[in-house]
Structure formats: C-alpha cells, structure tokens
Amino acid sequence: MSARQGISRRRLLEDGVALTVAFTLAPLARGFAAQAPAPLPGSLQKNRRLDGWLRINPNGTVTAFTGKVEIGQGIVTALAQIVGDELDVDLARIEMVSGDTSRTPDEGVTSGSRSIEESGSALRFACAEARSLLLETAAAKLGVPASSLRVQDGVVLAPGGGRATYWELTTEAMLKREATAKVKPKPASAHHLVGKSVPRRDIPAKVTGGEAYVQDMRLPGMLFGRVVRPPSPRARLLSVDEGAARTLPGVVAVVRDGSFLAVAAEREEQAIAAAQALRESAKWDETASLPPSGRKLFDHLRLQPSQDSVVSEKNDAAPEAVKTLQATFTRPFQAHAAIGPSCAVAQWQSGKLHVWSHTQGVFPLRGELAKALKIPAADITVTHREGSGCYGHNGADDVALDAALCARGSGGRPLKLQWMRDDEFRWEPYGSAMSIDLRAGLDAQGNVVDFRNEIWSHTHSTRPGESDGTNLLAAWYLKEAQRPGSARNIPQPAGGGDRNAIPLYVFPRQRVTHHLLPEMPIRVSALRTLGAYANVFAIESFMDELAAAAGADPIEFRLRHLSDPRAKAVIDAVASKAGWRPKQPGDGRRGRGIGFAKYKNLAAYVAVIAEVEVGRATGIVQVRRAFAAVDAGLIINPDGLLNQIEGGIIQSTSWTLREAIAYDSTRILSGSWEDYSILHMTEVPSVQVSLIDRPEERAVGVGECAQGPTAAAIANAVANATGRRVRDLPLTAERVKAAQT
Amino acid sequence: MAVTLTVNGQRRTVAAAPETPLLYILRNDFELNAAKFGCGMAQCGACTVLIDGKAVRSCVTPAMTVVDAKITTLEGLGSASHPHPLQKAFIDEQAAQCGYCIAGMLISAKALLDERPRPTDAEIRQALVGNLCRCGTHNRIVRAIQRAAKEMSP
Numbered sequence: 001m002s003a004r005q006g007i008s009r010r011r012l013l014e015d016g017v018a019l020t021v022a023f024t025l026a027p028l029a030r031g032f033a034a035q036a037p038a039p040l041p042g043s044l045q046k047n048r049r050l051d052g053w054l055r056i057n058p059n060g061t062v063t064a065f066t067g068k069v070e071i072g073q074g075i076v077t078a079l080a081q082i083v084g085d086e087l088d089v090d091l092a093r094i095e096m097v098s099g100d101t102s103r104t105p106d107e108g109v110t111s112g113s114r115s116i117e118e119s120g121s122a123l124r125f126a127c128a129e130a131r132s133l134l135l136e137t138a139a140a141k142l143g144v145p146a147s148s149l150r151v152q153d154g155v156v157l158a159p160g161g162g163r164a165t166y167w168e169l170t171t172e173a174m175l176k177r178e179a180t181a182k183v184k185p186k187p188a189s190a191h192h193l194v195g196k197s198v199p200r201r202d203i204p205a206k207v208t209g210g211e212a213y214v215q216d217m218r219l220p221g222m223l224f225g226r227v228v229r230p231p232s233p234r235a236r237l238l239s240v241d242e243g244a245a246r247t248l249p250g251v252v253a254v255v256r257d258g259s260f261l262a263v264a265a266e267r268e269e270q271a272i273a274a275a276q277a278l279r280e281s282a283k284w285d286e287t288a289s290l291p292p293s294g295r296k297l298f299d300h301l302r303l304q305p306s307q308d309s310v311v312s313e314k315n316d317a318a319p320e321a322v323k324t325l326q327a328t329f330t331r332p333f334q335a336h337a338a339i340g341p342s343c344a345v346a347q348w349q350s351g352k353l354h355v356w357s358h359t360q361g362v363f364p365l366r367g368e369l370a371k372a373l374k375i376p377a378a379d380i381t382v383t384h385r386e387g388s389g390c391y392g393h394n395g396a397d398d399v400a401l402d403a404a405l406c407a408r409g410s411g412g413r414p415l416k417l418q419w420m421r422d423d424e425f426r427w428e429p430y431g432s433a434m435s436i437d438l439r440a441g442l443d444a445q446g447n448v449v450d451f452r453n454e455i456w457s458h459t460h461s462t463r464p465g466e467s468d469g470t471n472l473l474a475a476w477y478l479k480e481a482q483r484p485g486s487a488r489n490i491p492q493p494a495g496g497g498d499r500n501a502i503p504l505y506v507f508p509r510q511r512v513t514h515h516l517l518p519e520m521p522i523r524v525s526a527l528r529t530l531g532a533y534a535n536v537f538a539i540e541s542f543m544d545e546l547a548a549a550a551g552a553d554p555i556e557f558r559l560r561h562l563s564d565p566r567a568k569a570v571i572d573a574v575a576s577k578a579g580w581r582p583k584q585p586g587d588g589r590r591g592r593g594i595g596f597a598k599y600k601n602l603a604a605y606v607a608v609i610a611e612v613e614v615g616r617a618t619g620i621v622q623v624r625r626a627f628a629a630v631d632a633g634l635i636i637n638p639d640g641l642l643n644q645i646e647g648g649i650i651q652s653t654s655w656t657l658r659e660a661i662a663y664d665s666t667r668i669l670s671g672s673w674e675d676y677s678i679l680h681m682t683e684v685p686s687v688q689v690s691l692i693d694r695p696e697e698r699a700v701g702v703g704e705c706a707q708g709p710t711a712a713a714i715a716n717a718v719a720n721a722t723g724r725r726v727r728d729l730p731l732t733a734e735r736v737k738a739a740q741t
Numbered sequence: 742m743a744v745t746l747t748v749n750g751q752r753r754t755v756a757a758a759p760e761t762p763l764l765y766i767l768r769n770d771f772e773l774n775a776a777k778f779g780c781g782m783a784q785c786g787a788c789t790v791l792i793d794g795k796a797v798r799s800c801v802t803p804a805m806t807v808v809d810a811k812i813t814t815l816e817g818l819g820s821a822s823h824p825h826p827l828q829k830a831f832i833d834e835q836a837a838q839c840g841y842c843i844a845g846m847l848i849s850a851k852a853l854l855d856e857r858p859r860p861t862d863a864e865i866r867q868a869l870v871g872n873l874c875r876c877g878t879h880n881r882i883v884r885a886i887q888r889a890a891k892e893m894s895p
Binding site for chain 1: 757758761762765768769772773774775777778779780781782784785787814815816819820821824828831832835836837838839840841842843844847863865866867869870872873874875876877878879880881882883
C-alpha cells in the first residue's frame with residue numbers, strides 16, 4: 001500500500017465513516033495502461049473508479065465525493081441534488097465530502113464555471129451506475145426483473161410487495177470497479193431535486209456563527225502566525241532585528257528564510273504585534289520594477305515582447321465596407337478583494353504536512369507545496385475548508401505555503417496564519433490589465449463585413465500546478481529562491497486573455513489576434529472570467545458604436561448579426577423584461593444599455609440591460625437597475641443560479657465603476673478599502689433576472705457569465721445617457737466628466 | 742495580565758493584555774466564530790458586535806474599554822437549531838454567498854431593528870453602509886432584513 005493510501009485509510013477511520021474502503025485514485029490499473037481507456041463523461045474520465053465517487057453505507061447514508069469545492073457558489077448543494085435524483089435518496093441521507101487529497105477525486109481546480117459539467121456529469125453517471133448495480137442485486141434477491149423495480153429514498157420496491165433497501169444490498173465489493181458510463185442518467189422529466197431551489201447546505205452555519213471557515217479552525221495547542229511581506233515585489237531583506245521580536249510577549253518563533261519573514265505566537269494579537277515590530281526593524285533593498293501607471297501603462301504594454309497568435313480568421317465573401325470604425329478599450333489591474341484575508345492552518349507531524357486551505361484546487365496545491373518545501377507530495381495532505389469570497393486565484397494558495405513554512409519553523413505545533421488586509425491587497429495576483437483594439441467595416445446596408453480584434457494582455461492564469469516553476473508567492477523569496485512558472489495562455493476554445501475575444505456574431509471577414517505579454521512585473525492570475533470581462537466590455541461597447549454608425553437600434557443590430565437562436569432568445573427576453581424601447585435616446589442624465597455574451601463561447605448565454613443615472617456636473621455614474629436573461633441549459637438550482645447572477649452583476653458593476661489597483665514605480669499602493677473602493681450597500685443596483693430553462697440542454701455553470709455583459713451594458717448606458725463614450729475601465733466620475741467636455 | 746468580559750451573558754476572565762482588540766478575545770478565547778477579521782481598521786464591518794445594544798467594530802475596540810459592557814455576538818442571538826428571526830430570514834432568503842460578511846450584516850441589522858422595528862429599504866441600506874459585501878448579496882440581505890422586520894413586528 002502506498003503512503004497516500006495509508007493516509008486515506010487512516011483518515012477515513014478517524015472520521016468515523018461507516019465503510020472504510022481505501023480506493024485508488026489512479027486512472028487505470030497498470031496492466032491496462034497501454035490501452036486507451038474509453039472516454040467517460042466529465043471528471044470520470046480521469047477518476048474512473050466508482051468507489052472514488054460514491055459509497056452506499058450500511059447505516060442508511062450515502063457519501064459522495066467531489067474534487068470541486070464550495071466557494072460560496074452553492075456547488076456542494078447542487079451536486080447533492082444530482083446525487084439524490086440519480087440514486088433516488090433523500091438529501092438528508094447524503095453526506096458530501098469535497099476537496100481533500102486523501103479522500104476525493106482529483107478534479108483539478110474549481111474554476112471556469114466548470115463544476116456542474118465536470119463533477120456534476122461524473123456524479124450523475126456514477127450514481128446512475130451504482131443505482132443499476134443495486135437494482136441488479138435487488139432483482140436477484142427478490143426474484144423479479146430489475147426493470148420492474150422502483151426506488152423510494154433508498155428502498156427498492158418490487159411489484160408483488162417485495163422490498164429491499166440499499167443499506168442491506170450494499171457490499172464492499174459492489175462499487176470497487178471502473179465506471180462504464182453505460183447506464184443512462186435520468187431524463188430531466190424524472191428529476192425531483194434537480195431544478196428545485198434546494199436551500200444551500202452551507203448557509204445555516206454561516207448565519208449562526210458555526211464553524212464555517214478555515215479561519216474558524218482551532219486545533220489543540222495551535223499557534224497563530226503572521227507573515228511580514230516585503231514593501232515591494234522585488235525587495236530583498238537586508239537585515240531585521242529578529243532577537244528583539246523574539247523577546248516580545250508570546251512569541252514562539254521568528255522564521256526567516258532569505259527574504260521570507262514570519263512570526264509565530266501563542267496569541268493572535270501577539271503575532272500581529274511581533275510582525276509589526278519586525279516590519280519596523282526590517283531593512284530592505286527595493287527595486288523600481290513596476291510598469292508605468294494610468295494611461296501610459298497601455299502604451300507600455302504594446303511595446304513589450306509578446307507571443308502572438310491569430311485565434312480566429314475568416315475570409316468569406318462579402319460586400320466592401322463603406323464605413324470603418326476603430327477604437328481602443330482598456331482595463332486596469334483589478335483585485336479579487338475578498339472581504340476576509342486569506343488564511344490557512346498547517347500541521348507537521350513526523351515530517352508529514354497537513355494543510356487546511358480555501359484553495360480552489362487541493363491537488364494542484366499539494367503538488368506545488370511539494371515543490372516549494374522539497375518533500376514528496378505523498379507526504380502532504382491538503383483539505384479544503386471554506387474561506388472568504390474567492391472570485392478566482394487570490395491569496396488562498398500562497399497563504400498555505402506561508403503557514404507551512406511558519407509552522408515548520410515553530411516546533412511542531414499546529415499553526416493558523418491569516419494575512420492582514422494590506423497583505424491581501426498588495427500580494428494577491430490581480431486580473432491582468434488589457435488593451436484591446438477593435439476595427440470594423442460596415443457595408444452600405446449597415447452590416448458588419450469586416451471585424452478585427454487585437455488584444456494585449458498578460459496571462460490570466462498563474463495557478464499552482466500549471467507551470468514549469470513554483471507558483472506560490474513565498475517560494476520566490478526563500479534563500480534558495482524558486483522561480484514562478486513561465487506565462488502561458490489558456491488555449492481556445494475557452495481562452496485566457498482571448499476568452500470571449502471571438503465574437504459570437506456572424507461577421508464574414510474576421511481576424512482576432514492575441515498578444516500574450518510573458519513578462520509580469522505586476523503579479524497576475526485568474527480573476528473571475530479571465531479576459532472575458534474586458535473582451536466582452538470592448539466588443540459589446542463597439543457593437544453599440546457600430547449600431548449607431550449604421551443608424552440601427554443596438555438590439556436590432558445585434559439580433560441581425562446573430563444566428564444562434566439561444567443567443568437571440570436571451571436578448572429578446574431581457575429586452576422584454578426591461579421594456580426596451582428601440583432607439584430611445586438618453587436625456588443627458590439617464591440612459592440604458594445592453595450587453596450580451598455566451599460565456600467562453602461555449603457555456604451560459606447572458607444578456608444584461610443596465611439603467612444608469614449620470615451626474616451632469618460630477619460625472620458620477622449610478623447604476624439604478626439591471627435586468628438580465630440567462631440560459632444555462634438544464635437548471636440544477638434556480639435560486640442558486642439567481643444568486644450567482646445577481647452577485648455577478650453587482651460585483652461587475654463595482655469593477656466597472658470603481659476599481660483599479662494603484663501603484664508607483666516600486667510599490668503597490670492599494671492596501672486598504674480606502675485605497676481600493678468597492679460599491680457600498682447604498683450604491684448597488686436592483687437586479688431582476690429571467691431564467692430560460694432548457695431541460696434538454698447540457699447544464700453549464702453560471703459563476704462568471706454575468707461579468708462581461710454587465711460591464712458593457714453599463715458603458716453603453718452611459719454613452720446612451722450622455723452621448724459620449726468612455727472606453728477605459730473603470731468608468732470613474734473623472735473620466736465620464738472629462739468625456740463630456 | 743487578565744481581562745474580564747461579559748459576552749452573550751457569560752462572564753469570563755481571559756489571560757490577555759487589556760488593550761487587546763476585542764475581536765481576538767471573542768474568536769480565540771471565547772471561541773466564537775461569528776465576528777470575523779476583515780481589515781483590522783474598522784473599514785469593512787465583518788467584525789461587528791453589539792456593545793450595550795450598539796453595533797461596534799470589535800477589531801478596533803480595546804478589551805479594557807468594554808469590561809463593564811454587555812457584549813453580544815451573533816451566537817447570542819440564536820443558533821442553527823433555534824435561529825433568531827433575522828437568522829431565519831437570512832436562511833429563507835438564501836442571503837449569503839461566501840457569507841464572510843454576513844455575521845456583521847446581521848449584527849448591524851439587529852441594532853437597526855432594535856431602534857427602528859419597521860425600517861424602509863433606504864434606512865436599511867444606510868444602516869449597513871459600513872458593512873462591505875464582495876459577493877454582491879446586498880439586495881438579498883435587504884430583503885431578508887425586511888422579512889425579519891415583518892416577522893418580528895407584524
């Protein structure tokens with residue numbers, strides 16, 4: 001038995017689970033490795049064992065395992081609904097285990113709104129197959145054909161009155177096999193739980209002070225850690241008075257390794273005070289390494305070395321253009337800015353490490369920790385615990401390494417380390433700044449015949465587990481410093497910087513070019529939607545400019561360039577919901593605008609109409625109301641979907657009106673909510689959402705799909721209100737005011 | 742050094758420096774999870790608790806200034822099995838995403854409803870203006886508070 005399986009078995013026992021089957025996460029037994037395995041749906045493809053996904057316990061419960069994790073998006077509840085429907089068991093019987101390297105399948109990262117497709121599909125097929133195996137056993141026992149059986153909450157009922165329960169039928173051997181995906185999951189018409197607004201499992205603890213977050217963990221003898229980050233990204237630690245800090249009350253250890261500096265103390269406030277003392281005595285060598293800020297940044301980006309690719313090219317026959325428009329759109333560096341700074345708990349025992357983390361990917365984090373700490377991955381367990389927010393790759397993974405390093409230098413006691421507010425603002429990886437050039441030609445009928453899109457962007461993913469380096473912050477500052485991974489773009493069709501850069505509109509001639517800028521003087525990674533937020537903002541703003549040039553209503557103009565009926569349907573639905581009146585001009589103060597996208601060009605369709613008021617004298621934009629229509633295929637949990645869309649629209653409104661990271665040539669300046677302002681309770685729009693349920697269509701995720709269309713709808717509404725267009729994000733009062741003069 | 746506090750009706754002496762911010766004593770000595778560390782600068786509201794009925798940021802409140810006060814955290818309102826009407830309303834409205842800000846929101850709402858049992862939407866928003874939410878749950882939070890207000894003062 002491998003070390004990892006050993007951990008697996010032990011943890012199962014510790015947790016008091018009824019049936020302790022150690023399962024292998026390896027995709028195939030060695031003997032079959034040469035044969036190409038049959039493709040299986042979703043994450044079953046890489047995690048092919050049924051018992052890796054599911055246990056039917058003799059005590060009347062079901063345990064389902066998912067590698068995806070709860071980040072406030074309700075995924076664990078949605079997956080439980082899928083399990084309940086396919087197995088025919090009540091939700092109360094289902095225990096969900098998520099994101100644990102010792103127990104769950106490896107599903108990579110919880111990102112890209114892919115969990116319903118990847119984990120949901122895997123669980124659907126695994127449960128359908130498990131149900132079929134249980135029914136075969138029941139049929140043999142009851143002496144009736146399996147096809148005559150039905151199931152009610154785990155009780156198998158035969159026509160003549162015979163009955164058997166899952167709990168007596170289950171055996172250790174039953175699910176110890178590879179999935180075949182040959183048992184068809186139920187049609188949508190047979191669902192009882194999928195499609196219902198089942199309340200989220202995680203909310204009761206969150207509203208009553210239950211242990212809901214990694215921040216709430218308390219282990220016996222646990223120390224508190226704080227990290228002392230450099231004052232700027234390229235700073236190196238010259239000296240620090242470690243001795244003085246060690247004499248402060250409660251300090252257990254000062255941990256220094258190169259320019260990595262941290263402190264462990266008996267009490268949290270003692271750790272904070274000691275970190276402050278270290279910060280005050282530390283001398284750093286700083287380097288001015290940051291790019292120009294403001295408008296100059298975008299000129300600078302275009303001059304950087306780039307890896308260029310044409311991601312779409314089309315040269316169909318079309319009339320000549322009689323009118324050509326071009327414009328440049330920009331987006332600054334923007335932060336995830338979760339309300340709670342990142343946090344992790346680390347415990348070393350006999351050279352083995354257990355980390356509790358709000359990472360989006362427990363397996364990738366484990367691999368990266370192994371690189372950074374130079375120990376085998378098999379000696380590390382990463383267990384997911386919820387944190388604050390998420391919205392992409394924030395400090396969650398980094399703080400796990402901080403905690404591990406701090407605990408390793410503190411003598412074996414478990415340790416909880418949380419970042420301070422300014423640690424989070426200054427050191428989380430931001431959503432990349434982008435510059436986007438658009439050019440299009442209209443023919444005599446006012447149709448787009450030629451469309452060019454050229455994007456300059458850093459990468460949108462520097463997550464752990466994806467690179468040739470070590471993508472954990474502290475690793476770059478150790479005495480034996482490790483390098484961050486080299487930049488790469490997530491390829492199409494999902495895309496990274498070029499996500500949603502290919503319009504869904506049908507343009508006969510089209511070319512989309514992506515310039516990936518591999519140098520990253522400012523740290524960047526995945527922020528909810530990656531490049532799609534800015535790309536949709538740009539393309540959909542430009543569509544309004546083209547419509548105006550063609551003398552057309554923005555909605556009519558979009559519809560005539562679309563062929564996809566689902567795209568047209570969300571635009572029609574939002575127009576009807578908002579009471580859109582074609583070609584209605586703004587009155588100088590109030591205006592309306594629309595934005596549309598099919599997220600990643602392969603997931604949810606969203607159209608948003610925003611209603612704004614612009615202060616004539618101030619330039620202040622207020623988004624009063626937002627309307628949205630969403631088609632995400634089969635809807636798993638309508639209220640969960642609404643919550644994601646409402647939240648996405650409000651968050652995107654904040655990004656779009658306010659947000660940009662401030663920095664000078666050396667330091668990041670945004671360090672608190674005063675330097676990085678987000679929308680307040682009095683400033684958020686009302687949001688009304690129409691859902692288009694398509695039970696016959698694939699269920700797709702909705703965590704990100706509203707961000708881009710919202711930005712465009714707001715920008716178009718401001719242009720509609722004032723007659724002047726702002727093409728640079730965010731649409732600050734200064735910019736909107738300047739555009740009017 | 743020790744400091745004695747009364748939290749959710751429970752009086753306890755803890756071994757902490759008197760100037761310790763109340764938040765850390767609540768979380769680490771009283772082992773109460775609801776009040777959260779968000780900013781440590783009274784900018785976000787995640788750490789909000791009631792001090793003699795008033796919503797206060799515990800991250801900047803030295804413990805020695807509240808030794809004679811009645812301190813109430815979200816745990817003092819109700820539990821998952823016996824939720825306060827406000828907590829129940831937040832569950833009914835599913836008014837949380839990540840939920841990290843929610844304890845602070847609930848406490849600010851409690852202070853408001855104690856003073857104005859049937860507030861307008863605008864009054865609710867104004868009362869919660871110092872509580873930041875990043876997931877965009879604001880409108881559900883307002884709906885939940887209105888639901889609780891109706892429940893508590895029909």
